[in-house]
Amino acid sequence: NAGVTQTPKFRVLKTGQSMTLLCAQDMNHEYMYWYRQDPGMGLRLIHYSVGEGTTAKGEVPDGYNVSRLKKQNFLLGLESAAPSQTSVYFCASRTRKGRDGNTGELFFGEGSRLTVL
Amino acid sequence: AQSVSQHNHHVILSEAASLELGCNYSYGGTVNLFWYVQYPGQHLQLLLKYFSGDPLVKGIKGFEAEFIKSKFSFNLRKPSVQWSDTAEYFCAVNVFRSSASKIIFGSGTRLSIRP
Numbered sequence: 001n002a003g004v005t006q007t008p009k010f011r012v013l014k015t016g017q018s019m020t021l022l023c024a025q026d027m028n029h030e031y032m033y034w035y036r037q038d039p040g041m042g043l044r045l046i047h048y049s050v051g052e053g054t055t056a057k058g059e060v061p062d063g064y065n066v067s068r069l070k071k072q073n074f075l076l077g078l079e080s081a082a083p084s085q086t087s088v089y090f091c092a093s094r095t096r097k098g099r100d101g102n103t104g105e106l107f108f109g110e111g112s113r114l115t116v117l
Numbered sequence: 118a119q120s121v122s123q124h125n126h127h128v129i130l131s132e133a134a135s136l137e138l139g140c141n142y143s144y145g146g147t148v149n150l151f152w153y154v155q156y157p158g159q160h161l162q163l164l165l166k167y168f169s170g171d172p173l174v175k176g177i178k179g180f181e182a183e184f185i186k187s188k189f190s191f192n193l194r195k196p197s198v199q200w201s202d203t204a205e206y207f208c209a210v211n212v213f214r215s216s217a218s219k220i221i222f223g224s225g226t227r228l229s230i231r232p
């Protein structure tokens with residue numbers, strides 16, 4: 001059981017380049033999230049999705065786009081990368097409700113470290 | 118907008134010392150509360166969670182947390198820390214609504230344990 005898989009794990013971009021981060025989960029989870037982690041700022045929510053074909057903005061959505069064409073995949077795109085987007089990006093997924101009927105636990109990927117020069 | 122505050126950015130303790138990490142959130146409605154841990158070089162893992170009922174919840178590795186609704190707090194505690202507890206700890210809140218289900222994290226507390 002792979003859980004949540006992120007690709008690529010490392011990437012270096014030049015300012016203005018575009019790229020896509022892929023998140024794949026094999027747990028049939030409804031909800032998926034993209035966070036960025038920066039020193040002293042914790043995890044900040046970029047975008048999230050509550051189901052196939054639906055996405056919503058989080059706390060820091062500017063400069064990013066997302067798509068959820070398939071339930072198991074959640075793509076994060078940077079159309080024109082900026083140095084301020086240098087960060088570690090984490091994808092997470094969860095069920096709508098856990099076995100106890102409450103909010104499902106978040107399962108995280110291992111992170112993607114992006115550097116924009 | 119809801120927010121989560123962790124006021125301790127870096128805590129340094131000796132082994133066997135007691136630990137308490139603060140977490141406050143700003144939302145008056147029903148919330149689900151979590152503590153996650155990130156060991157060096159690893160991704161986040163769930164430590165414990167609170168949904169309802171007994172406000173004192175116990176998690177893995179001897180951690181516990183107490184939900185105090187009147188103070189909007191969910192502090193993490195451990196009676197006696199070990200060197201292996203060195204990690205970054207994140208408090209998170211799920212604002213319970215029928216639609217959107219955002220999970221918001223605090224800025225994290227880095228815990229360093231001196232052997």
